[in-house]
Amino acid sequence: MRILVLGGDGYLGWPTALHLSKAGHDVGVVDNLARRHYDDEMGVDSLVPIRQLQRRVATWKEVSGLTIVPFIGDLTDHPFVLETLRVFEPDAVVHFGEQRSAPYSMIDREHAVYTQVNNVVGTLNLLYAIAELNRDIHLVKLGTMGEYGSPNIDIEEGFIEITHKGRTDVLPFPKNPPSFYHLSKVHDSHNIMFACRIWGIRSTDLNQGIVYGQQTPETALHPDLATRFDYDGVFGTVLNRFAVQAAVGYPLTVYGKGGQTRAMLDIRDTLACVELACLNPPDAGEYRVFNQFTEEFSVRDLASWVQRVAPVEVSIESIPNPRVEKEEHYYHAVTTKLPELGLQPHLLTDDHVRSLVELAITYKHRVNPEAIRPTVNYRVTKSEVSVAGGAVGE
């Protein structure tokens, strides 16, 4: 297949592009390099050094003999989107190309507006380009399990059958997300569902859990192929961040009670899920949702797990929750569609938790401990993150 990976320079986009290339697909990557810019804005950096996109692609060619075609440009630039799709002629477009940090979207008004406009307009441009050029192109869109929030009922895959006052319908699962970032994904989902309905576009919305891990079979082939590993309070996600905190002797910071339970998955399963979605497209006009995760963990349980298996001494500290969220709640989500397509999950093991800490120890000289503390308080409209100074902290 010909597959275009949007956001193909990012944490998940790059290893997905490698995986799909290795699997025999013709792969192009599109990126505006915004993720690298956020690092500069926040004064932080990936734990593991990463190369520029051009070098990554060149090394991949040397190592594998395979070609990945890079397109540098912005999805909010519609002529660019249209021209890229026209030139590459993809069968599927895998769309990771959005601002993906909840705390980043909650820094202040400017970052909230930027996140929603960037994500929503990029996806609208893509929908229009597909509708204009070729409605058979399969849009594989990265959503998030966070779109659902934490309802007191089981979370189904995108839709739920509701019987009410003696009548029944299957309707979109209600959304109640916890940040302006997550809201941008809810907006996208509604826009995509509508575009499928009116234009006969086919789309898979992958409501993904929180991803952990950093190495994939392809990134391990050469240091130039490494993908990023974020540990800072803005872009670092929970397990990866805990691994770094353990490595540098910083207490594992649990926000509030730590009973927040989330759906999670191994980075290698992200790659497998995306490929399964591409290989099994929906019908024309179909909008389908896959819940893309393998296990559910509470933040507290993850902290304890890291403490138990880390090869160093680890302490755990509960800090005031900078987010507004339930800290103890029911959580159970359904995921059957990806397993039915053949997903063989990598469940989290002691070995994997330990290897994450060991990876962090290898690169601990690159860690800026100041960047770990959460600096974005959802209750205020302007957080202390000093954007002007390009630095995190007070």
Add this chain to the structure above:
Amino acid sequence: MRILVLGGDGYLGWPTALHLSKAGHDVGVVDNLARRHYDDEMGVDSLVPIRQLQRRVATWKEVSGLTIVPFIGDLTDHPFVLETLRVFEPDAVVHFGEQRSAPYSMIDREHAVYTQVNNVVGTLNLLYAIAELNRDIHLVKLGTMGEYGSPNIDIEEGFIEITHKGRTDVLPFPKNPPSFYHLSKVHDSHNIMFACRIWGIRSTDLNQGIVYGQQTPETALHPDLATRFDYDGVFGTVLNRFAVQAAVGYPLTVYGKGGQTRAMLDIRDTLACVELACLNPPDAGEYRVFNQFTEEFSVRDLASWVQRVAPVEVSIESIPNPRVEKEEHYYHAVTTKLPELGLQPHLLTDDHVRSLVELAITYKHRVNPEAIRPTVNYRVTKSEVSVAGGAVGE
């Protein structure tokens, strides 16, 4: 109360401002005059002549002795929003200030993106300004019954109790709207619900049906106080448009089978509902939804009604549906909260239908019949509306 009406130069915003002023509130209006610009862009005009905002406000002062303070500016301009709220110090903000035509949003990509960015960013700016200045300000937001689509179950007011696999929760009512415009309102609703939760803002989301009528007790006091009356294929809503079609001998154009059923209300009830919402604010942090309509009609029934009571001969023509929507479907929505607050509805009568046609006959010399035909086809990505030429039609 001090009430700021955003979009206070528009079809509903202006008579709402007059009504609230007459009722004894201190009223300010905010408008960027975009609605007048859309007329120029489309080469159409209000059936009833309307005055510029400054003249309207001056005449209101002469007629009533009451002052309405105008603010000319754009809600996407955050410093303007912040300064206006700082200066006016409202108790409530009534937010009509959005692009409100479904077909306009479906003209092409540019109009879809404009509608979503304009509406979503304007509302985000407002939420941030309220959170920054005074979280007690009550945001009375105009949503639309179209946010719900036409589910096969009864539409509740914003939320629905769902029992699923033995567990129960009250969750946002699922949304499945029929245009990029309606989607912008869905996005707003999700953003507002979240802002109430994290910042303790209070908001009422008025999911309004389709409004008909043009005269209110205040607009009738002087020709300068008239509000607009749209009949064109882009901005004209169903009953008002049919009245004009009847007046000029243009067949009533029913899109498809005409079984599309929608919630509707009289313009005078819009004014009453908005005031009831202002006078009865929700608790701090509460996001509540009122379904703001009084009756449900199918398009077919409305056409027959106009035909039956019009003082002229009227024909009805079914034309291919330019929209993508169910043409026969179950539709029943609940509305109890506004009646509980005291709403006394003006139900549609033969007299009112006839008076609408008579109003249209009075101004039939101002009608451009070319503007009536629907020119926006939802199935294509670029409609025939020639924006460059500022004219409707081929």
